[in-house]
Amino acid sequence: MREINFKGKYFVKADIVLKTGLHIGGEENMEIGGIDKTVIKDALGRPYIPGSSLKGKLRSLMEYYHEKIDDTLVFTVKNSIRIHMCDDVDCPVCNLFGKTHGKHEQVSGKEVVFENLMPTRLIVRDAVIDESKITKEMMENLSINYTEVKPENTLDRITSAATPRFNERVPAGTVFKSEFVINVYNDDELKYLRELITALKLLEDDYLGGSGSRGYGKVKFENIKIVFKDKEYYKGNGSEKVYEIKELDNINWEDLKNKLKIGDW
Numbered sequence: 658m659r660e661i662n663f664k665g666k667y668f669v670k671a672d673i674v675l676k677t678g679l680h681i682g683g684e685e686n687m688e689i690g691g692i693d694k695t696v697i698k699d700a701l702g703r704p705y706i707p708g709s710s711l712k713g714k715l716r717s718l719m720e721y722y723h724e725k726i727d728d729t730l731v732f733t734v735k736n737s738i739r740i741h742m743c744d745d746v747d748c749p750v751c752n753l754f755g756k757t758h759g760k761h762e763q764v765s766g767k768e769v770v771f772e773n774l775m776p777t778r779l780i781v782r783d784a785v786i787d788e789s790k791i792t793k794e795m796m797e798n799l800s801i802n803y804t805e806v807k808p809e810n811t812l813d814r815i816t817s818a819a820t821p822r823f824n825e826r827v828p829a830g831t832v833f834k835s836e837f838v839i840n841v842y843n844d845d846e847l848k849y850l851r852e853l854i855t856a857l858k859l860l861e862d863d864y865l866g867g868s869g870s871r872g873y874g875k876v877k878f879e880n881i882k883i884v885f886k887d888k889e890y891y892k893g894n895g896s897e898k899v900y901e902i903k904e905l906d907n908i909n910w911e912d913l914k915n916k917l918k919i920g921d922w
Contacts, residue, residue, distance in 0.1 A: 659746070659775065660843075665887035667839040667850050671857075673706065673784055675833075676875040678807060678826035681710050681866040694867075695825045696804060699785075704803050704827045706784035706865070711835070714865055715781075715856040716740070716754045722859060725750055731761040731769070739764055746773045753779050753839075753849050778840045778849050784833035795830060803827065809871075826873060835878075846919050847910065850883070858905050878905055885917040 681697050681704075696704050717740075720726055725741035725748075733740055742756040755777030760770050786803065799805055805828045811820040839849050857878050864874035882901050889895035898917040902908055913919075 662843050663888060664841040665885060666841060668884040669837040669853060671835050671878040671881040673833040673835050674877045674879050675827060675829050675831045676877055677829050677872055678805065679866050679874050680824055680826040680868055681706060696827060702802060703786050705786060706833050708781040708783045712781040715860060718859040718863060719750050719856050723750055728765040730764045744771045744773050749852050753852050780838040782836040784835040787832040787834050790832040795828065847914060854905060854908065879903060881905065
């Protein structure tokens with residue numbers, strides 16, 4: 658294992674604004690006339706976006722972005738779930754999203770053991786709904802508290818027989834509060850913060866959750882706050898540094914570096 662020197666933490670906080678309805682699955686409903694697919698909710702019945710769903714989608718997008726989809730993919734569930742993991746000390750995907758130790762089977766059939774291990778840098782919190790952004794007009798038009806029911810149909814190409822279904826989804830206009838944490842080690846500086854911002858931009862131009870090819874899950878990140886807490890902060894000798902922007906495209910990296918005092922370690 659490489660030497661690890663902790664330098665601090667980035668916190669990226671942002672509103673996730675739904676531009677179209679979002680479906681992240683809860684339970685299948687077998688009740689006749691009921692909702693076929695519900696959305697995941699917390700103990701108080703409020704929809705939320707699991708950190709695991711966010712992180713998994715971001716990782717997938719970055720695997721394609723960095724051209725990591727090849728015969729070196731490994732099975733995390735035998736003969737089923739394939740993701741990228743490698744032993745490259747500079748791999749942006751493994752270094753940001755993490756990889757596991759031990760023996761792995763690649764889709765090529767080769768067994769590999771990773772030696773160049775680092776702690777996972779990225780932590781993704783569950784994104785909770787911002788109830789203050791739910792307008793009176795939205796509430797009047799919702800089928801259920803916080804959500805809507807979208808009817809859909811599947812048509813047989815020969816007989817035109819219809820198979821209706823009813824999906825629950827969180828409606829467009831809903832806002833979730835998100836938080837991403839990046840641990841900073843050694844000479845990382847802005848490297849993995851840049852990787853995360855790239856992943857968030859890719860997500861804006863893709864989709865989150867299910868049925869994205871049918872219009873679900875378009876999101877936008879707004880009201881972004883980037884906070885840096887260095888090692889001295891945790892020793893009680895420093896203060897957090899803050900950089901705020903309205904949208905991801907507004908980031909001025911030189912200005913951000915100066916405000917967060919990156920490089921003054």
